[in-house]
Every structure is written in structure tokens, then in C-alpha cells.
Amino acid sequence: MINITLPDNSVRQYPEGITGMDIAKSISEGLARNVLAVKVNEEVWDATRPIPMDSRVTLFTWDSEEGKHAMWHSSAHLMAEAIEQLYPGAKFGIGPAIENGFYYDIDFGERSVSSEDFPKIEAKMLELARAKQTFIRKEVHKAEAIEYFSKKGDEYKVELLNDLEDGTITFYETGTFTDLCRGPHLPDTSPIKAVKVLAIAGAYWRGDETRKQLTRVYGITFPKQKELTEYMELLEEAKKRDHRKLGKELELFTFSAKVGLGLPLWLPKGAMLRERLEMFLKKVQKKAGYQPVICPHIGNVELYKTSGHYQKYGESSFRPITTPVPGEEFFLKPMNCPHHCEIYKYKPRSYKDLPIRLAEFGTVYRYEQSGELHGLTRVRGFTQDDAHIFCTPEQVKDEFKGVIDIVMLIFKALDFKDFVTQISLRDQTKKEKYIGSDENWDKAEKAIIEVAQERGLNYVIVPGEAAFYGPKMDFMVKDAIGRKWQLGTIQVDYNLPDRFELEYIGNDNQKHRPVMIHRAPFGSMERFVAVLIEHTAGKFPLWLTPEQVIILPISEKYQKYAEKVSSLLNNSDIRAQIDDRNEKTGKKIRDAEMKKIPFMLIVGEKEELEESVSVRKHGEGDLGGQTLAAFVNFIQEEVNRELGDLSA
RNA sequence: GCCGGUGUAGCUCAGCUGGUAGAGCAGCUGAUUUGUAAUCAGCUGGUCGGCGGUUCGAAUCCGUCCAUCGGCUCCA
Numbered sequence: 001m002i003n004i005t006l007p008d009n010s011v012r013q014y015p016e017g018i019t020g021m022d023i024a025k026s027i028s029e030g031l032a033r034n035v036l037a038v039k040v041n042e043e044v045w046d047a048t049r050p051i052p053m054d055s056r057v058t059l060f061t062w063d064s065e066e067g068k069h070a071m072w073h074s075s076a077h078l079m080a081e082a083i084e085q086l087y088p089g090a091k092f093g094i095g096p097a098i099e100n101g102f103y104y105d106i107d108f109g110e111r112s113v114s115s116e117d118f119p120k121i122e123a124k125m126l127e128l129a130r131a132k133q134t135f136i137r138k139e140v141h142k143a144e145a146i147e148y149f150s151k152k153g154d155e156y157k158v159e160l161l162n163d164l165e166d167g168t169i170t171f172y173e174t175g176t177f178t179d180l181c182r183g184p185h186l187p188d189t190s191p192i193k194a195v196k197v198l199a200i201a202g203a204y205w206r207g208d209e210t211r212k213q214l215t216r217v218y219g220i221t222f223p224k225q226k227e228l229t230e231y232m233e234l235l236e237e238a239k240k241r242d243h244r245k246l247g248k249e250l251e252l253f254t255f256s257a258k259v260g261l262g263l264p265l266w267l268p269k270g271a272m273l274r275e276r277l278e279m280f281l282k283k284v285q286k287k288a289g290y291q292p293v294i295c296p297h298i299g300n301v302e303l304y305k306t307s308g309h310y311q312k313y314g315e316s317s318f319r320p321i322t323t324p325v326p327g328e329e330f331f332l333k334p335m336n337c338p339h340h341c342e343i344y345k346y347k348p349r350s351y352k353d354l355p356i357r358l359a360e361f362g363t364v365y366r367y368e369q370s371g372e373l374h375g376l377t378r379v380r381g382f383t384q385d386d387a388h389i390f391c392t393p394e395q396v397k398d399e400f401k402g403v404i405d406i407v408m409l410i411f412k413a414l415d416f417k418d419f420v421t422q423i424s425l426r427d428q429t430k431k432e433k434y435i436g437s438d439e440n441w442d443k444a445e446k447a448i449i450e451v452a453q454e455r456g457l458n459y460v461i462v463p464g465e466a467a468f469y470g471p472k473m474d475f476m477v478k479d480a481i482g483r484k485w486q487l488g489t490i491q492v493d494y495n496l497p498d499r500f501e502l503e504y505i506g507n508d509n510q511k512h513r514p515v516m517i518h519r520a521p522f523g524s525m526e527r528f529v530a531v532l533i534e535h536t537a538g539k540f541p542l543w544l545t546p547e548q549v550i551i552l553p554i555s556e557k558y559q560k561y562a563e564k565v566s567s568l569l570n571n572s573d574i575r576a577q578i579d580d581r582n583e584k585t586g587k588k589i590r591d592a593e594m595k596k597i598p599f600m601l602i603v604g605e606k607e608e609l610e611e612s613v614s615v616r617k618h619g620e621g622d623l624g625g626q627t628l629a630a631f632v633n634f635i636q637e638e639v640n641r642e643l644g645d646l647s648a
Numbered sequence: 649g650c651c652g653g654u655g656u657a658g659c660u661c662a663g664c665u666g667g668u669a670g671a672g673c674a675g676c677u678g679a680u681u682u683g684u685a686a687u688c689a690g691c692u693g694g695u696c697g698g699c700g701g702u703u704c705g706a707a708u709c710c711g712u713c714c715a716u717c718g719g720c721u722c723c724a
Contacts, residue, residue, distance in 0.1 A: 589685055
């Protein structure tokens with residue numbers, strides 16, 4: 001007998017070799033029907049795999065991440081089986097579960113597959129799923145495994161096998177399909193009730209640009225048809241929040257082929273919104289001891305030779321700008337730091353001056369590959385809310401803290417709750433890759449983690465993701481369809497101070513090298529606004545939105561009064577416009593609702609007599625009448641509340 | 649840059665197996681003077697993404713380029 005400890009810490013005795021499924025059965029039939037996988041100590045196993053020793057066991061159903069994972073991973077195998085039957089000779093790469101569903105990388109050979117094939121694949125998958133095929137786990141020897149896939153002609157699996165150690169290799173068999181796989185899998189295919197092949201895309205084998213591109217087939221499955229329907233509706237809803245669609249509808253920005261790819265044009269309303277964001281941050285930064293600076297948009301090639309960017313990125317940038325002087329070259333600036341280094345350098349600095357914080361909304365240009373361009377989130381010309389902090393190694397921690405506070409302040413003012421903090425550190429096994437002293441790296445890495453803890457951030461540490469010049473902390477926010485985008489970033493840099501030979505005189509009267517911190521709380525104005533649009537679905541906070549109020553006179557007769565209301569509001573710093581079109585009120589309301597203007601003021605005879613307005617709130621409807629003065633007061637208070645102590 | 653999808657009026661879209669384009673909204677003009685999500689009528693507007701080809705004839709078929717979308721790779 002072995003002891004099985006369940007999540008509630010109760011211990012039950014079972015015969016050795018009991019399976020997760022049997023344990024579930026001993027608890028309840030219902031649970032047994034729904035169990036998809038089981039965690040044995042720290043590993044997730046098949047529910048049908050015998051448990052040989054005393055263990056801590058958690059049973060997973062569809063409601064858990066692990067259950068979904070097993071379901072989707074198994075669905076990937078099911079799809080592979082279906083595809084193998086439909087397209088004999090297809091070769092298989094890898095087929096994992098992902099956050100929403102699964103994919104399989106497949107080499108279809110000469111055949112080209114398109115979305116027209118999806119229904120066929122779905123039907124086959126359902127047919128196979130209904131057959132209730134079991135997933136059979138087999139431990140195999142490496143030689144045997146290689147032989148199997150060599151014979152089958154699946155060179156991708158053979159390549160994967162070559163990198164694996166003998167003794168750790170398992171196969172899973174479902175119906176006619178056998179796959180190299182670590183598992184875990186469902187007991188059988190029967191829980192897979194609803195199937196959708198979502199998309200196909202090219203994907204390089206093993207993520208390597210120089211290798212063959214396979215066809216990646218994405219899919220998702222559910223235990224109930226209803227859940228699939230709901231998921232598809234969710235995707236539809238997400239599309240409505242796409243910033244590219246809303247940006248057009250709300251007239252925030254546009255692109256023009258004539259201006260150039262990836263070069264956004266901010267329309268008046270978008271510019272208004274962006275300006276408010278900038279004002280907000282400028283105010284915050286002023287309080288936090290930043291000094292604004294302004295730099296030109298180009299820099300001499302020598303600047304980038306000094307910074308090292310020329311050597312690293314020169315070939316993949318916009319071409320240099322030449323001048324009538326032979327040999328003279330300028331580059332559009334791809335980042336602001338070299339310019340800021342030169343500002344630091346223009347006079348000798350004392351330790352008493354540090355930290356020096358130089359801030360600039362700096363527009364930069366990077367020649368991103370055409371396939372990377374994506375609305376406002378990935379562009380070729382964009383404005384960073386950049387600043388560079390020059391400080392002593394001892395000051396790094398406090399400065400980091402200060403920057404995090406700014407990022408949090410911004411996220412709070414914009415109601416960003418769902419973000420992930422990523423801390424990128426060195427790969428400890430390859431320290432030679434990184435510039436800067438071991439001591440300083442240790443100090444900075446430790447400081448970053450401590451600060452994250454002190455500030456109560458929900459962070460993940462990713463070793464090996466640091467830039468060669470220093471560790472960093474990034475803030476990632478998801479867009480409408482769940483893609484993660486990096487917004488704010490804080491990076492420590494030991495490289496540029498060296499390359500630019502930056503110095504300060506310490507209290508020992510000796511020269512020292514400062515540490516540089518790059519930071520951009522928004523990241524870039526373009527990307528930030530894009531993610532903000534998707535987060536708010538275009539319903540921006542009142543303080544930020546381009547148009548706060550629209551005045552809707554019932555008829556021409558009340559135009560004078562509407563103008564009076566408008567000028568009073570605008571004099572009170574409330575952004576208001578009049579809809580003086582010759583339309584009925586219902587129409588004006590409809591249009592204002594669609595433009596997502598927070599407040600509509602309907603004015604007619606009654607309001608004119610009373611010096612009042614009839615207030616309607618976007619998405620909520622009629623709020624009734626108010627005096628003009630009361631409305632002004634109301635809006636101002638609302639804005640103050642949103643901005644907290646920054647409203648002043 | 650790579651793989652696949654898409655490209656018809658300012659916007660959203662229709663146009664069957666080839667016979668030289670259509671709706672709604674927007675815009676303009678006029679009527680209407682309007683009370684909480686679309687007043688009515690008329691009008692304007694497109695070398696059907698560009699260029700080549702097949703054909704008596706191409707929005708429709710083929711090629712190519714461009715843009716765009718979904719991924720991959722990349723992101724100082």
C-alpha cells in the first residue's frame with residue numbers, strides 16, 4: 001500500500017500502482033468522468049499512469065490550467081492523427097498546447113494547405129475523438145525511437161530525438177498516430193467534443209530563420225460545443241477593440257502609403273490625447289527631479305560609432321543622410337541615449353550633482369522589417385518618453401524605486417491592473433557575454449529584485465534575457481486578443497558610460513564612472529496609446545479623452561445658448577463642442593454615443609430658461625437636469641478624482 | 649525578410665461558372681426646427697490595389713509587384 005496525500009492534506013491509502021483515475025473514482029464517479037490529468041508531486045502525469053510510491057496528488061479537470069493543457073496537448077495529437085490520415089506523407093515537427101489552444105508544426109511537402117481545408121480537418125478530428133481512442137504511453141529506447149521515425153521518414157522527430165537522452169524517451173500512441181512526446185495526455189479522446197481549426201501560419205523549424213519553414217496549424221478544442229461558441233464570440237468582441245479599428249473610427253491616427261510604411265500620422269483628436277499623456281508625465285517627472293532636454297533628430301555617424309550602435313545596427317537601419325561635404329554622414333536617431341550622454345559630458349560633473357535625470361520625449365526611427373509592422377504597436381518612427389539617469393552604483397536602487405513609482409502612478413491613472421513585471425537578468429553560465437563588472441551586476445540585479453519585492457510587484461525573473469549592457473525590468477500588458485506588449489522599461493547600462501567615457505568627481509577627488517539608467521514608463525507614445533485603446537475599448541478616462549462633452553441643441557433656436565454653454569465649459573478647462581448639425585436630437589445622441597463622448601448636454605427651451613443642461617452619460621443614458629454651474633463642478637471633481645493628487 | 653489569407657466609393661460590404669459595377673452609412677443640396685441611439689427627398693462619388701498576360705471581351709482567370717491581416721524570425 002502507498003500513501004496518497006490529497007490537496008486538503010488528507011491522506012488515503014491505495015495499492016501501489018494506483019492511477020489518478022482510480023483515485024478519482026474512489027472519491028466520486030463525477031470526478032472520475034471529468035479528470036483530465038493528475039499532478040504527482042511536482043510533475044503532471046497522465047491520469048492513467050500508475051503511481052509507484054507515496055505521493056502528493058492533485059486531480060485536474062477542465063477548470064484548471066493543467067487540465068486544459070492536457071486537453072489541448074492531446075488535441076494536438078488528435079489533429080496530427082487526422083492530418084496524417086487526410087494528407088499521407090505529412091511530416092511532423094512539434095505540437096504543444098499554448099495559452100489558448102494548441103498548434104502543430106507540419107511539413108506538408110509539396111502540398112499547400114489553406115483555410116479551405118479546415119472543415120475537413122475538424123470533421124476528421126471529431127470522428128476520431130468520438131471513437132474514444134486511448135492515449136497509450138510507452139517508454140522506448142533511443143535507438144528504437146530513432147529507427148521508428150527514420151523508417152517513417154520524419155526527419156524532424158529524428159532530429160529532436162538526437163538531442164534527447166536515452167532513458168527519458170516516451171512515445172504516445174493514439175489510434176494510428178504515434179508521437180514522440182513527454183505527455184501528459186488525457187486518458188482517451190472522448191472529452192474532446194468541440195473542435196476548431198483556427199489559423200495557419202508559417203513557422204521556422206526550431207525558430208531558426210535559416211531553416212525550413214513549416215506550416216503551423218492552430219486549433220482549439222472544448223469539452224462542450226457551447227464553450228467553443230462562447231470562445232468564438234469572445235474573439236469577435238476582441239476584434240471590436242482592435243486599436244487599428246478604433247483608431248480609425250475615433251479619428252485618432254492614420255497611415256499613408258505616401259508618407260511611408262510604419263510612420264503614423266496623429267490626427268487632431270489623437271494628438272490631443274497624446275499631448276495630455278505627455279503633460280501628465282511631464283508634471284510627474286518635474287516633481288521627481290527630472291530635467292527636460294531637447295535633441296535634434298539626427299546625429300553624426302561618429303556619435304553612433306562611439307555608442308557602438310553603428311557597428312551593431314548600421315546595416316539594418318535607415319540609410320545614412322549625406323551632405324555636400326564628402327564623407328560626412330548623419331543617421332536618423334534610433335535612440336536618444338547617445339545624445340543624452342553628450343549632454344552629460346558637456347561639463348565636468350561632481351558626485352554632488354548626481355543623480356542627473358535628463359528627460360525628453362524623443363522621436364526615434366528604426367527600420368523594422370516590413371512584416372513586423374503592426375498598427376501603432378510596432379512602427380518605424382515613434383516617440384519614447386525617454387529619460388536617462390546618471391548616478392553612482394549605490395544610487396541605482398533608489399533610482400529604480402523612483403522609476404517604478406512613476407510607472408505605477410501612470411498605470412493607476414489609466415486603470416491598468418492586468419500587467420506583468422518581467423525582470424531580465426544575466427545568464428549566469430555565460431558571464432563573459434556581458435559588459436560591466438561582476439560586482440556591479442550583482443549589486444544591480446539584487447537591487448532590482450529587492451525593489452520589486454518592496455513595491456509588492458507581481459514579477460517574473462527571466463535569466464539570460466538581460467541586454468549585454470545591463471539588467472532590466474519591463475512592464476508587459478496584453479492587448480485585446482491576449483498578445484503581450486512591452487510598455488514601460490527600466491534598464492541599467494554599464495556600457496554607454498564606458499564608451500562615452502562619462503565621469504564624475506567623487507568626494508575622494510578621483511574620477512569615477514557613473515551608471516546609466518534608461519527608462520521609459522510609457523515605452524513609446526504610439527504603443528502605449530495602442531494598448532490603452534484596446535484596454536478601454538476607446539472609452540478613455542475623462543481626464544484624457546479628446547472630447548469630454550458634446551452640446552446638443554434641440555434646434556437652431558437654441559444655438560446661442562449652446563454657444564454660451566460651450567464657452568463657459570471651455571473657460572473652465574472642459575473640452576466641449578457643439579453638434580449644430582440640422583439633425584434630430586435622437587440622431588445627435590446616437591452619433592455622440594458611437595464616438596464614445598462621455599457626456600452629452602441636451603439644451604432646449606427649458607434649459608435656456610433655467611440656465612441648466614440636461615445631462616446624458618455615454619453608455620448609461622439620461623442623468624436628468626443640472627444647473628450649468630453644478631455640471632462644471634461635477635466634471636472638475638470627476639477629473640480630480642481620476643488624477644488623485646496630480647490634479648493640481 | 650519568410651509562410652498563408654485579404655484588397656470593389658471616405659467607411660462597412662454585395663457582385664453566381666468572364667459580358668466593361670451596386671447597397672447602406674458618410675459627404676453635398678433642399679425640405680423639416682426637431683427632447684434622450686438613425687427625419688425625408690435629390691445629388692455627387694469607383695481607370696474594382698498597381699503593372700503585365702490570356703481572351704472578341706477581365707473586378708472575375710494567370711503572373712508579378714505593392715499594401716494589409718494572422719503567424720514566424722526580429723525588436724538597440
